Amino acid sequence: MRETRMRRLSAVLLIAAVAAPALALPAAAQTPPATIGERYVPAPWWMRDPVIASIGFVRAEVAANRASFGATFQSVDRSAADASRKAADQVRALSQALAAYGVDKVRVETSLTTQPLYDQYRDENGILRDNVRADQIERYQANANVSVTVRDSSVLERVYATVLAAQPTSTSPVSFHLEPDNAVKTWLQGEAVKDAARRAREAASNAGAALGGVRVIDPTGRACQTDVLAGWPSYSSGDGLATDVNEVVVTGSRVQREYASPSAPPPPPPPPPGGAAPSEAQIEAARLALQPPLRELTDRACVVYGLN
Secondary structure (H helix, E strand, O other), X not given: OHHHHHHHHHHHHHHHHHHHHHHHHHHHOOOOOOOOOOOOOOOOHHHOOOEEEEEEEEEEEEEOOEXXXXXXXXXXXXXXXXXXXXXXXXXXXXHHHHHOOOOOOEEEEEEEEEEEEXXXXXXXXXXEEEOOOHHHEEEEEEEEEEEEEXXXXXXXXXXXXHHHHOOOOEEOOOEEEOOOOHHHHHHHHHHHHHHHHHHHHHHHHHOOOOEEEXXXXXXXXXXXXXXXXXXXXXXXXXXXXXXXXXXXXXXXXXXXXXXXXXXXXXXXXXXXXXXXXXXXXXXXXXXXXXXXXXXXXXXXXXXXXXXX
């Protein structure tokens, strides 16, 4: 009798031991991430106690530190070789003068294209058309293209004047853009964290509380966008009013020139001799004021504090 009871008890314990892992699986499946819209969802670990999540959002205006433009020099001759040679002669000295600044300040790219110019005739409707036939080529046009990228704003005006003094056939407008370096990015991120701390202090003070220790510092700002009320882990845009940063880091300098009085522009410089770079007088005569525009930079950071 006693042996029979012991056997039954052992069988019950064995069944319970086998069933225990299966019973634990549904509980583990309820851990985050939870389904959006559920009545009860788990909150992030840093919300177990009263906290305040503050987003620092800053903006700054920084002068553009890159400028680019292009110029084209055309030459027409009866043979493709002569046209290409003359076009190359126009840009050879110019490209060498620009390359003397160094690749860290000025980058120059040159290319040469050649196209035929055909004999033209008028059709029965009086429209002028090209006689596109190999035996009807009158001349060849060679285009020497110079693409310039200025990486140092302090030499922009002189570089642009040097190209204009070479009297290209056509030029493209100067375009500006900003490529912030690591120092500017680090500085702006630090300002975003400071802004988050300031906003948190003011919010806690207005609510009659005091800040505790830091729980989370998130440079991406995503931690502060967790929408617990709507069902974590949904995220909102978090876009708000940015704080203007007054102390802007300026990368690069520009020489400001003051003219005594407005006067008529000087006469255009004479065309430079073939293969020669523009003279200093020609460069100064073609010099224009070029001021890099301001570009906006923004950054954000999330700082979560405990509340006392």
